[in-house]
Structure formats: structure tokens, C-alpha cells
Amino acid sequence: MNQAETGRSGTGCDDNGRLSGRQIFCLLVLFLSGSVGTVGGGGSGRDIWLLMLLSGVAAVPIYWLYLWLARAGELPQDCFQAAFGRWLGGAVRLLLGLAAILTAAIDIRIFVSFTTATALPHTPRILMAAFIGGAVYMLLRSGAEVLARVAVPAFVLVIGMLTLSFLASIPQLDWGAVLPIAEKGVQPPLGTSFVRSSLVPFLESFFALMVLAPLHNKKSGPARPAFGAALFAGALLALTLMKNTMLLGYPAVSQYFFPSYTAASVVTVSDFFQRQELLAAAPFLLCELVKAGLCLTYAGQAFHVRERRWAAPVLCAAAVGLTLLGRGGMAESIEPLRFYGQWIFVPLLAVPALTLLVLRLRRRAK
Numbered sequence: 192m193n194q195a196e197t198g199r200s201g202t203g204c205d206d207n208g209r210l211s212g213r214q215i216f217c218l219l220v221l222f223l224s225g226s227v228g229t230v231g232g233g234g235s236g237r238d239i240w241l242l243m244l245l246s247g248v249a250a251v252p253i254y255w256l257y258l259w260l261a262r263a264g265e266l267p268q269d270c271f272q273a274a275f276g277r278w279l280g281g282a283v284r285l286l287l288g289l290a291a292i293l294t295a296a297i298d299i300r301i302f303v304s305f306t307t308a309t310a311l312p313h314t315p316r317i318l319m320a321a322f323i324g325g326a327v328y329m330l331l332r333s334g335a336e337v338l339a340r341v342a343v344p345a346f347v348l349v350i351g352m353l354t355l356s357f358l359a360s361i362p363q364l365d366w367g368a369v370l371p372i373a374e375k376g377v378q379p380p381l382g383t384s385f386v387r388s389s390l391v392p393f394l395e396s397f398f399a400l401m402v403l404a405p406l407h408n409k410k411s412g413p414a415r416p417a418f419g420a421a422l423f424a425g426a427l428l429a430l431t432l433m434k435n436t437m438l439l440g441y442p443a444v445s446q447y448f449f450p451s452y453t454a455a456s457v458v459t460v461s462d463f464f465q466r467q468e469l470l471a472a473a474p475f476l477l478c479e480l481v482k483a484g485l486c487l488t489y490a491g492q493a494f495h496v497r498e499r500r501w502a503a504p505v506l507c508a509a510a511v512g513l514t515l516l517g518r519g520g521m522a523e524s525i526e527p528l529r530f531y532g533q534w535i536f537v538p539l540l541a542v543p544a545l546t547l548l549v550l551r552l553r554r555r556a557k
Contacts, residue, residue: 209408212416214339217346218481219420222399223392224349224427224474225298225482237441240369240432242389247425250393254417256543257397261404262412263550268401268492274549283542288493290538291398292506295486296513297531299323302479303514305449309472317515323480324511330484331491331503335402338484345481349474353427356470357434360458364437391532392428393421394539395482398489451475483510 210218263270271287272280303319311319330338400417407413431451436444438454447453455471487506496502 210336210339210403210406210413211408212413214342215403215407215413216416216420216423217342218339218403218485219396219399219417220346220424220427221342221349221478221481222396222485223420223424225392225478237369237436239389240429240436243432244425244429246389246393247422247429249390250396250421250425251418253393253540254396254400254421255414256547257400258404258412258414258417260543260546261401266492267405268495270546270550274546274553283546284493284495287397287538287542288490290535291486291490291493292509293513293531294395294398294535295327295483295490295506295510298479298483298486299327299510300514302476302483305452305472305475308449309452309468320511320514323483324507324514326480327483327487327510328503328507330480331487331507335406335485335488338481339406342481345477349477350427352470352474353431356455356458357430359470360434360438360454363458364434365440366437368437368440369433391535392424394536395486396421397539397543399482399485402485402488402492 260270261267264273268284271283274280275283299320302323303316306319307314307316400413404413404417435450435454438444438457439447439450444450444454451471452468452475455468487503487510490506491502494502
């Protein structure tokens with residue numbers, strides 16, 4: 192079985208080609224940028240922009256770990272059985288597949304909460320969740336190759352809109368709002384908030400890399416585009432968070448659930464150039480869809496149901512079903528994110544690191 196076959200979408204739709212490094216770079220940046228709408232809100236500190244920049248650097252060795260596992264066997268998921276045996280390895284795959292569905296559900300929930308809070312306050316939540324679930328279903332049915340074809344123009348669109356939003360806000364930026372750096376010392380910024388607020392988007396890239404790495408068109412592997420995407424996204428998100436803080440001020444910026452959208456709403460250029468919220472909302476919503484699609488694609492591979500016709504609708508239904516649990520307020524949407532950020536490092540960092548260690552020990556023993 193060649194690598195093009197091993198990288199199937201996981202939902203019953205084959206990919207007939209390989210992905211270039213540029214496509215993988217763009218997809219990863221879009222995946223990571225799905226957090227641009229919510230990062231920096233809900234009580235984050237002044238140094239969150241610096242933590243995001245450091246997270247991009249810290250993601251490089253983490254991505255090396257993910258890429259090593261993705262290419263350790265004939266299929267991306269083989270590494271877990273090779274390390275822990277058939278039954279325990281299967282349980283690990285199940286755990287990671289469930290984590291992928293949960294991550295997709297959180298993305299869809301944020302999407303629904305965002306549209307409800309900003310544009311459609313009277314639309315039933317179940318209707319919006321079903322609509323977004325249908326969009327994710329179309330992404331799954333299209334497959335990773337089709338998604339990669341639109342990744343480059345989507346990347347240009349997203350980066351262009353975010354850049355335009357930043358340039359338009361320059362006259363109103365208060366550069367003193369992001370100073371002093373590390374005002375409470377070095378230890379607080381690098382504490383639990385480092386994982387909970389900043390490193391989580393890069394840990395979630397495990398799902399994307401396990402899907403995309405086997406599809407790369409070079410034998411050397413997608414290390415360079417993956418590392419480049421981590422550094423680029425870290426810088427992009429850091430600049431976005433800096434802009435939000437300088438526009439809204441601190442600590443006011445930390446009290447908004449969608450600080451990027453709120454920051455864009457206070458920018459005034461002229462009577463002609465108004466309603467800049469679109470420059471922040473459109474990239475956020477597009478990236479959230481890409482992120483949810485790649486997470487569910489990984490779940491299809493983890494559950495070994497990529498040949499099943501029912502896989503895509505069932506996975507989407509599961510994610511939408513989780514989205515609808517609980518009450519519908521923004522506070523109820525944000526609170527689970529904090530708990531999610533505290534434990535997600537276990538399946539997405541501790542488990543891959545343990546898998547690598549066990550595989551290395553097994554190879555040495557042989």
C-alpha cells in the first residue's frame with residue numbers, strides 16, 4: 192500500500208494524489224488560526240501574546256514527535272499497536288479518536304456561540320449547529336486532497352484580511368498597553384496558563400499532522416513546512432493578540448469572549464471603510480471549519496472506518512450532538528474550554544511521548 196492510499200480522508204473518500212509542502216504549510220496555518228477568535232479572552236493575562244510566540248517555538252520539537260509517529264509504520268495509527276500491543280494500542284487509538292471528536296465539537300460550539308452572539312441572536316442553536324455540521328460533512332466527503340487544493344487561496348484570503356485589519360488599526364494602537372513584559376516575573380506566564388491558553392492549539396495539531404504527513408509528496412517528510420507553519424502561526428497569533436490588547440486595553444481585553452471581533456469593531460478609518468468586524472470574523476469562521484474537518488478526518492482513521500459510507504455523517508452527528516449538550520450561554524461555552532485546556536495535554540503530548548519512548552526501547556531490545 193503506497194502512501195497516497197494510507198492518507199485517505201478517513202471518511203470513505205480516497206485521495207488520488209500527494210500534498211505539496213506549500214499545501215501542508217497552508218493547511219496547518221489555517222488549522223492553528225482557528226483559535227484566533229477566542230485566544231486572549233476569558234481572563235487571560237497581559238503576556239498572552241508573548242506566550243503565543245513562545246508556543247510557536249516550543250511546538251517545533253512537539254511537531255517532530257508527531258511527525259516521527261506519523262511515519263513510524265505503514266499507516267499513521269500503526270505506531271500505537273507497535274508500542275502497546277493489539278488491545279492496549281487499540282484502546283489508545285480509541286481514546287485519541289474520541290479526543291478528536293471532542294475537539295471538533297468544541298470548535299463547532301464556538302462557531303455556534305460566535306454567530307449567536309454577534310449576528311444571529313434569535314436563531315435556534317440546533318439549527319446553526321446542523322448547518323455547520325453539514326458544512327463539515329462536505330469537507331469530509333471531499334477528502335484531504337480537495338481540501339488541500341483550496342488551502343493556498345484560503346490562506347491568502349485569511350492572511351490578507353488579518354493583515355488589512357492590522358494595518359487599519361495602526362493609528363489607534365496604544366503600544367504601552369502591552370508593557371511591561373512579564374510584570375509579575377517569569378514564572379507566572381510560564382505556569383499552567385502556558386499550556387491552557389497558548390500551547391493547546393499546537394497540541395491539537397497532532398490530529399492534522401497525523402492526517403497530512405503520510406500524504407506529503409517527498410520522502411524526506413513534511414518537517415520543514417510543519418515547523419515553518421508552527422513558527423508562522425505563533426507569530427501571527429502573537430501579533431493578533433498584541434493588536435487586541437493595544438486596541439481594547441488591559442485588563443479590559445481579557446474580559447471579552449471574542450476579543451478579536453470586539454477589537455475590530457472599535458477601529459474607525461473613515462465613513463467609507465466601516466464594519467471591520469468582517470475582517471476578523473470571516474478568517475475565524477473559515478479556519479474553524481478547516482480545523483473541525485481535519486479533526487474528524489483523524490477520528491475516522493483512528494476508528495478504522497474510512498471505508499464505511501456512514502462514517503462521515505456519523506462522525507459529524509457525534510460532534511454536533513456534543514455541541515448541543517449543556518446550556519447555550521457564552522459563559523457555559525467558555526468554562527469547558529478551561530477544563531479542556533488543562534487535560535488535553537495528556538492524550539496529545541504525554542501519550543505520543545510515551546509511545547515514542549516505548550518504540551525506541553523495543554527497537555533497542557531487538
